[in-house]
Amino acid sequence: MKIKSIKAYHVVQPFVDGPYRMSKGRVADCFDAVIVAITSDSGVTGWGEMAPLGNFYSAAFPAGARAGxxxxxxxxxxQDPRGLAGIGRLMDTVFKGHPYIKSALDMACWDLAARAADVPLVTMLGGRESDMAETYRVVTHGTLDQMAALAKRIIAEGCRRLQVKxxxxxxxxxxxxTTVASAVPKGTxxxxxxxxxxxxxxxxxxxxxxRGIDYTFEQPCTTLDExxxxxxxxxxPMVLDESVTSLGEMLEIHRRGVADGLTLKISxxxxxxxxxxxxDVAVDxxxxxxxxxTGGAxxxxxxMAHLSLSTPAERRLHAIAFHEWVTVRTARNAPPVTGSHMGIPDGPGLGIDVDPSLLGEPFFEIG
Incomplete structure (x- = not known):
């Protein structure tokens, strides 16, 4: 099997609830996504997606992804899309750094390989550990009344896990x-x-x-020393997110005992x-x-769902349903969400039935 063609699409995905606000005036109105389709000489297509959260969240930006x-x-x-380690080494050889640019291409190869094998991606990632992953939702920066009201609404909609910015x-x-914790039921x-x-x-x-509030501290500072x-x-407990940029950094976090948990961002x-x-190493x-x-539909x-559900349940914290954040659709189906839990779509590969007519014309095509 060989890669025959590659197409790339630019899809702006506005947020359902308006601007996403973090501290220090950092605001995003949408996910600005690059979606990649890789098709083999046997006619199988795999799909990948990545979307930076503005220019401020990670060392990534939308225009860079489109250019890269x-x-x-x-x-x-x-190249053979099933040779996933080799594909990764090749991308690192011809384009140094910028891992976020490679993310959608790598994802599409995984999807293609699993579709060609007629198995769900979760099988290739180690096997399904449970049927559903518990999800969390975000209480973004705002006034006390706004944050309390949002937290109450999230709980009323069945979610039991909050990330407060x-x-x-x-x-x-x-x-x-203090206000959010007082507004939600004990045990949230x-x-x-x-x-x-x-x-x-x-x-x-x-x-x-x-000290009197029960919560997990997530990425308070920038450096590991801090x-x-x-x-x-x-x-x-402490969880690190922005600090986890590579296998080496994860091993250093473990060596120094900086955190109890890790948030792994695919892109x-x-x-x-x-x-x-x-x-897999972090679980061990x-x-x-x-x-x-960082974003997407x-x-x-x-x-994210396939990687979450192939993580041992006793080591899994939670997941997030990004496709529910945005106003646009890119596929005819989606990862199923029931209450506060998310599963994976039925079918081989990612299980997503992408509709190219929803994506517009590709901004890049080769084959």
Missing amino acids: VPEIAPHLIG VGGNVHDDIERV VIFCDANAGWTPYQARQFADAT NMSVRRMLDK RLGGVTQTRLIR LGFMITVED EIDTAA
Whole structure:
């Protein structure tokens, strides 16, 4: 089997609930996605997707993804898409760095390989560990009343896990989290995610003032040294997200004991291949795991679901249904969401029935 053609599409995906707000004035109105279709000489097509969250969240930006795919794609023509490790090495050889650009291409090869084998992707990723993964939803930055109202609405809709955005003015964030925690039922799982927005001084202020609230601390500071200085005084679990950029960084987090859990972003790591590798090693090392991404719709959410459900249930934290965030559709089906749980679509590969008519004309095509 050989790769015969590659197409790339640009799809803007506005948010259902309006702008997505983080601390320090960071705002995004949409996911700005690149969707890739890779077709083999046997006529099988695999799909991949990646979407940075604006220009501020990761070392990735939408225009960079659109510019990078045409640089890499010609080198993949004629390659066997089932040789996934080799595809990864080839992309790293011809295009140094920029793992987010490679993510959709890598994902499409996994989808194609699983479709060609007539098995769901979860089977190739180690096997299905459970039928559904529990999901969380985000309480974005806003006024106290706005955040409390959003938290109550999320709980009323059946979700039991909240990620509350902090990382701005510490005293305001103490009020925000206290208000949200008071507005939801006892036993609601709360993660306080600073998105690396604080200094250690600020993070320790926050942790000290909120000792009476049951939550998990997520990525309070930028560097491992900074997070470790907070970890030493913390009486709560800590999860790192932005710090997990490679296998080497994950191993350093483990060596230094900086975190109890990890959030693995598919595009930040360069695709399904590296995410699966880091996930498997991290599970063996005892970390709790969340697999998600920086953004996307049905295709990317399906990849997240397959990786989540092939993670041992006792090591899985939660998942997120990004396709429910956006106003546009890219496929005729989606990962099924029932209450606060998400599964995987039926069928081989990602199980997603992508509708090219929903994507517009490709901005790049080779074959």
